[in-house]
Amino acid sequence: xxxxxxxxxxxxxxxxxxxxxxxxxxxxxxxxxxxxxxxxxxxxxxxxxxxxxxxxxxxxxxxxxxxxxxxxxxxxxxxxxxxxxxxxxxxxxxxxxxxxxxxxxxxxxxxxxxxxxxxxxxxxxxxxxxxxxxxxxxxxxxxxxxxxxxxxxxxxxxxxxxxxxxxxxxxxxxxxxxxxxxxxxxxxxxxxxxxxxxxxxxxxxxxxxxxxxxxxxxxxxxxxxxxxxxxxxxxxxxxxxxxxxxxxxxx
Amino acid sequence: xxxxxxxxxxxxxxxxxxxxxxxxxxxxxxxxxxxxxxxxxxxxxxxxxxxxxxxxxxxxxxxxxxxxxxxxxxxxxxxxxxxxxxxxxxxxxxxxxxxxxxxxxxxxxxxxxxxxxxxxxxxxxxxxxxxxxxxxxxxxxxxxxxxxxxxxxxxxxxxxxxxxxxxxxxxxxxxxxxxxxxxxxxxxxxxxxxxxxxxxxxxxxxxxxxxxxxxxxxxxx
Numbered sequence: 001x002x003x004x005x006x007x008x009x010x011x012x013x014x015x016x017x018x019x020x021x022x023x024x025x026x027x028x029x030x031x032x033x034x035x036x037x038x039x040x041x042x043x044x045x046x047x048x049x050x051x052x053x054x055x056x057x058x059x060x061x062x063x064x065x066x067x068x069x070x071x072x073x074x075x076x077x078x079x080x081x082x083x084x085x086x087x088x089x090x091x092x093x094x095x096x097x098x099x100x101x102x103x104x105x106x107x108x109x110x111x112x113x114x115x116x117x118x119x120x121x122x123x124x125x126x127x128x129x130x131x132x133x134x135x136x137x138x139x140x141x142x143x144x145x146x147x148x149x150x151x152x153x154x155x156x157x158x159x160x161x162x163x164x165x166x167x168x169x170x171x172x173x174x175x176x177x178x179x180x181x182x183x184x185x186x187x188x189x190x191x192x193x194x195x196x197x198x199x200x201x202x203x204x205x206x207x208x209x210x211x212x213x214x215x216x217x218x219x220x221x222x223x224x225x226x227x228x229x230x231x232x233x234x235x236x237x238x239x240x241x242x243x244x245x246x247x248x249x250x251x
Numbered sequence: 252x253x254x255x256x257x258x259x260x261x262x263x264x265x266x267x268x269x270x271x272x273x274x275x276x277x278x279x280x281x282x283x284x285x286x287x288x289x290x291x292x293x294x295x296x297x298x299x300x301x302x303x304x305x306x307x308x309x310x311x312x313x314x315x316x317x318x319x320x321x322x323x324x325x326x327x328x329x330x331x332x333x334x335x336x337x338x339x340x341x342x343x344x345x346x347x348x349x350x351x352x353x354x355x356x357x358x359x360x361x362x363x364x365x366x367x368x369x370x371x372x373x374x375x376x377x378x379x380x381x382x383x384x385x386x387x388x389x390x391x392x393x394x395x396x397x398x399x400x401x402x403x404x405x406x407x408x409x410x411x412x413x414x415x416x417x418x419x420x421x422x423x424x425x426x427x428x429x430x431x432x433x434x435x436x437x438x439x440x441x442x443x444x445x446x447x448x449x450x451x452x453x454x455x456x457x458x459x460x461x462x463x464x465x466x467x468x469x470x471x472x
Contacts, residue, residue: 027417027418028417028418028419029283029285029375029418029419032404042404042405043388043405044384044388044404044405044406044407045404045405045406045407046384046385046406046407046408047406047407047408047409047410047413047414047417048409049409049410052413052417057384057385057388097337099336099337099338100335100336100337101335101336101337102335176336177336179337179338188386191385191386192385
């Protein structure tokens with residue numbers, strides 16, 4: 001097995017088992033039949049506005065098939081997106097998106113300001129996030145040593161986002177140019193999924209490079225950064241609670 | 252994944268633009284008849300529900316009462332988010348009202364009977380909608396089950412003509428003017444329930460119907 005499949009599995013251990021969204025330019029009923037082999041079920045499919053990119057929300061995926069999807073994800077045959085657990089998770093993610101209807105894959109100054117402010121905020125609290133270029137912005141991932149209840153994770157992310165957005169005050173920049181989403185979000189659990197690291201953006205076909213302190217890392221360096229993140233950067237529960245207490249309650 | 256089946260045209264596709272080059276068909280096994288059927292204003296009375304339905308104000312909307320009333324009027328008028336931003340207070344509100352309509356809308360009796368007839372006659376049924384199924388999947392499935400409407404697959408597609416062509420679906424039942432106008436050019440037989448909004452359409456090959464009984468006849472020709 002490709003060791004990167006093992007890494008993605010380890011990273012995904014807390015997500016909803018057997019559920020994933022697959023993004024691919026493959027389609028047709030013959031393909032769907034292959035996709036739904038071994039008892040896999042289609043919740044819904046989507047033809048997007050980007051070329052012939054299709055998305056398929058699948059449930060009841062056996063472990064072996066999930067590994068095949070992960071391998072295809074690494075081989076750029078598809079992107080695998082996963083759903084967070086409905087009660088508790090050991091990863092959480094700030095999803096920063098360019099909020100424009102058009103040309104939203106451009107990194108705008110507001111995005112740079114927000115992601116750097118968020119990185120600083122998290123580092124001040126003792127966290128070392130994995131920041132991944134997502135196409136419309138960044139995914140800022142953190143990982144805890146054990147699952148944390150979703151309402152605690154949501155509370156933390158809201159407070160950290162408010163702290164990061166304070167950087168806009170007096171900057172002359174409009175925070176509405178970007179959109180902050182939190183994963184997991186108790187209001188949208190089972191509705192939204194996130195692409196795993198290693199994906200290729202649907203529109204730009206660009207790999208999901210890791211954003212290091214000096215800029216975007218190359219593909220191999222990004223995989224090494226991801227491995228380091230999975231192996232070494234789990235936040236202790238004590239540190240998480242301490243960080244939650246340290247941030248002011250959001251209004 | 253089966254890379255041989257990859258169908259990459261390499262062209263950017265505008266969601267509302269008819270494409271000059273259509274993709275190869277993905278119909279699958281020969282002989283299985285497939286039809287795509289829209290939901291809103293085709294199998295249900297979405298527009299009437301939006302126009303006449305009651306949407307009481309409550310604090311769950313997280314809006315002042317005055318803003319709620321103003322936004323509701325805009326949604327009833329079919330106004331999309333006009334600004335340059337994707338996600339706004341108004342766009343979120345608009346989705347919530349639409350989602351409520353998905354739940355409240357009434358199924359057309361002849362539409363339900365038609366769908367059950369398709370099932371009895373071994374048609375493969377694809378529900379093909381503009382709805383954001385990421386958010387509306389559960390309530391759409393609930394509504395379909397409550398109304399006894401059978402289907403095989405649930406798909407969302409912004410450009411249904413491209414979807415039908417790509418998947419080798421020869422028949423589409425849909426009220427949307429874009430699909431009515433362009434289906435014939437791409438070999439997709441479009442059937443639509445007659446509505447006031449269709450009065451201004453240019454000449455096209457789609458067939459208007461008063462009753463789903465007519466569609467039943469046409470798809471067997």
